[in-house]
Structures are given as C-alpha cells and as structure tokens.
Amino acid sequence: MHAYADLVEKNKRYLWNPFTQMKDYFDRRPVVIARGEGRRLIDIDGNAYWDGVSSLWLNVHGHRVPELDDAIRRQLEDIAHSTLLGQANVPAILLAERLAQIAPTGLTKVFFSDSGAEAVEIALKMAYQFWQNTGKCSKSKFVTMCDGYHGDTIGAVSVGDIPMFHARYAPLLFQSYKIPFPNRYRNPYTSSDPAFGALHAVEELFQREADQIAALIVEPVQGAGGIVPAPKGFLTGLRALCDTYDVLLIVDEVATGFGRTGRMWACEHDGVSPDILTVGKGLTGGYLPVAATLATERIYTAFYGEYEEFKALYHGHSYTGNQLGCACALANLELIERNRIIDHVAQSARVVSTRLNALRDHPHVGDIRQAGLMIGIELVEDRETKRPFPLTTRAGWRVCWQARELGMLLRPLGDVVVFMPPLASTVDEIQEMTSILCDAVERGLKEVVGK
Ligand code: PMP
DSSP states (O other), rough: OOOHHHOOOOOOHHHHOOTOOHHHHHHHHOOOOEEETTTTTTTTOOOOEEETTHHHTSSSSSSSSSHHHHHHHHHHOSSOOOOOOSSHHHHHHHHHHHHHHHSTTEEEEEEESSHHHHHHHHHHHHHHHHHTTOOOTTEEEEEEEEOOOOOHHHHHHHHHOOOOHGGGGGGGGGGEEEOOOOOOOOOOOSSSSSSHHHHHHHHHHHHHHGGGGGEEEESSSTTTTSSEETTTHHHHHHHHHHHHHHHHEEEEETTTTTTSSSSGGGGGTTTTSSSEEEOOOHHHSSSSSOOEEEEHOOOOOTTTGGGTTOOSSOOTTTTTTTTTHHHHHHHHHHHHHHHTTHHHHHHHHHEEEHHHHGTTTTTTTEEEEEETEEEEEOOOOOOTTTTTOOOOOOOOHEEEEEEHTEEEEOOOBBEEEEEOOOOOOOOHHHHHHHHHHHHHHHHHHHHTTTT
16 A cells, blocks of 8 residues: 555656646645545545546546446456557447447447547548548638637647637647637627527638638537537537538537436537537546547548548557447446436436525626536626636635535636536435535635635
8 A cells, every 4th residue: 555645755756747737736735546436536545535527527427337347357358459440349340330329310430539639630630631532622721619628639729719728839730710609608799699699600701711611610518618508509500501601510529428418419409410529538437548530421431432542531549449448438338328327417417406506696606507417607706797806816726625625526617616527426416516516615715705
C-alpha cells in the first residue's frame, strides 16, 4: 500500500495532469483515487466521494460493474488488441453493427477511434474529403458555433471557440466561420427567439458561401461552453438549411450520447439525423477509450473505389478498434437496454430539477440549465444584469471545493457548476448528490460574498 504523502510527492516529481494548473493543484491537497465502487470514488486514505461529474461526463453504470468487468476479462482470454488497419476483429465488427442499429436513421457506417477529439478530427477529414472525392473541391471550410467545444487536438480546437482554452493556439489553427450559439440566457441576437436569430445567420452565410463550405458542426447541448441546451427546433432548422444548401451536418454527441439527455441521442429530441455523428465518452460505460464517427451510406460510397484512385480515408491510430474496449462497449450497450437506463434518466432528471428549486431564487444563481442528467448552474455577481463574478473570485471552484468537503467530486466550467452524475445512480443516490450540490452552492457563494 502506498502512503498518500509519498504518492503526492511522486505526482509532483513525475506526473503532469491534463487541463490543470499544477501549482494550484498542489496548493489544494490533491485527491488520489485508489478505487471505485458503484457511484463512488474512494481515495488512497479510504475517503469515499460521489462521482458527481461521472469521471468527466462519461460514467454510465458506476464503477466495478460486474457485467463490464466480466466482458473485459472474457475478451482478455482471447486477445487484448490487434490492428484494425486492413484487417478486422470480432468485437469491432459486432460493435459497429450494434451502433448502426441504434444510431439515428441513415447512419450505417462506423469508423472507430480512441477519444472524442479524434472522432471529431475524423469527422472533419471525412467531410472535407467527401467533397474532394465527389469533385466539389471548393467546399473545404467549416461552420462552427461560438463557445463550441469539440476536443483538444488542433483540428478539434480549430472548430472550437472557448477563449480560455483556445485563444492562445489561434496561430496554429485553420479558420472557420463562427455563428453565435442560440443561448437563451445570454441571447446574442436581437430577435427574442435566439434559435430564429441563429438560423437566420446560418442561412445568410450559406447564401453567400455554401460553395466554400464542407460542413457545419454543432453540439446539441453545448458542454464545455457552459451546459447550454440548443432551443427545441434549432437542430431541425439546421438540418433543413444544410439540405437546402448542400452542406454536411456534423452533430457532436460525444458528451450527450448514450442517454445523457434522457434519449439515446440528444438529436432525437428534434427528430434529426445528421450526415456525420461523433460519439465517445459513454460508449464504453466510462471504462475504456473508444470513440466513433458514424456516417451515411452517401458519404461512405464517396470513399469507395479502386486502390489507385486514392479515395480511402487516410486516418487510423495504433489502438483503433481495440478489442477490450469494443467488448466492453458491447456489454455497456446491452446493460443500457436491459436496465432501461434511458427511462431511468428521464425520471432522475425530474428528481434533480425539483430539488434544484431550492436554488432558483438565490441572488447569485443566474441560471440553471438542464438536459436530462446534464446540469449547469451559472453563478453571477449580479442577477439583474447577469454580470459575472471577476475571474479571480473563482466562484465555481469555491462551490466545487465545498462539494469535496461534503463528499462529492465536481469540476466547474468557469462559474458554471457542472453536475453530471452516473446515469444509473439510484433515485436515493441522486437525491443525496443533489442535496450536496445545493449545500455546496450555498456555502461556496456565502464564502464569495461574505455573508
Ligand atoms: N466533443 C464534445 C462535445 C465534448 O464534450 C468532448 C469532451 N468533453 C469532446 C468532443 C472531446 O472528447 P475527448 O475528451 O474524449 O477527446
């Protein structure tokens, strides 16, 4: 057994954590997780915490799930990994079949990768090359949403727009057209209906530039942008515009897929099928790094031809189609169905919403946004003007530090407190986690405003 102090010392010496200011991290007594149990994470000293953000938005059933553990063990008896480049393997084929069966209509072809960002990179290359392969070479640019987030690799950052994460890398990025997202709380449009304003802006752009545009990429609920659900009808409107102007629609469901919003896919709320769909996170239940880019027959066919035509999609990673990951994903999808997780999310979401009523009138809670079990609470200095707290106040972090004291791990997005419990959490667990969330918001804000 390793001692806490010893591990932190080694963390200091050798381990550089992602998305982390290391000085700040070491100033605040890092949590070192030793194991997991159901919906809880247990640290090296035996303290248990609720996994309030599903280990970065991906855990579905909890930790140490017997069915998932067994699926991996069974697969290990055969093989851990072989390449998918130019050959196949059993679980990758079966998982592709299963994904095509449950995907929105028309998405019949599955291209695997290892992370959400890679799934997005593939979607971008696929869309770009689709037009090259079909002789419309001018269609090479992308339309993206302001405050969008699609991952941290350079292509994914190029279609992202979160100043704190992305601005520094601007000189490395390719240019894309940016449309303000129809955010109802901070409406960037003069129209009182932000979806109308955004669709109008997209149409104006398409009228001028559609012959230059390969695809539009959108999140049905902006995740890292602050948990902002698109208004109902927005995706329907985008689908219609993309059809009219012959632009491909890429929907990024890396965060929203596999039941997170109360449907298998968030785009189902609008009854929309994209041309390309990116998925990841919940695909393996939160166990192993497998992601996928799904495409229509029309797109796949454009890549199909003789070897010397160079129409193939030149993309693939060492671990693409990893058997352990694919076997785990198959077991996860079976469990989602068997345990009726999607219906359960809808029920749990109502429980959370009711409990959050306690915060709705708080003078520093500006907005509470929710799509299923994807919840964001935006803290503001002034509720009337929606003025944010100064950056140095760290209101979002203060709430999360309070939550940690109360036994739940959270991670904010600026001053948006994010709550995304594992989808299979029981109603009792959801009640308990939501109570901690409310207490942490109250305590954190008290610390900020000093009363
Ligand atoms: N797209 C969206 C919408 C996401 O929320 C994320 C991750 N939060 C990604 C892509 C990137 O996924 P990954 O971290 O697995 O690369």
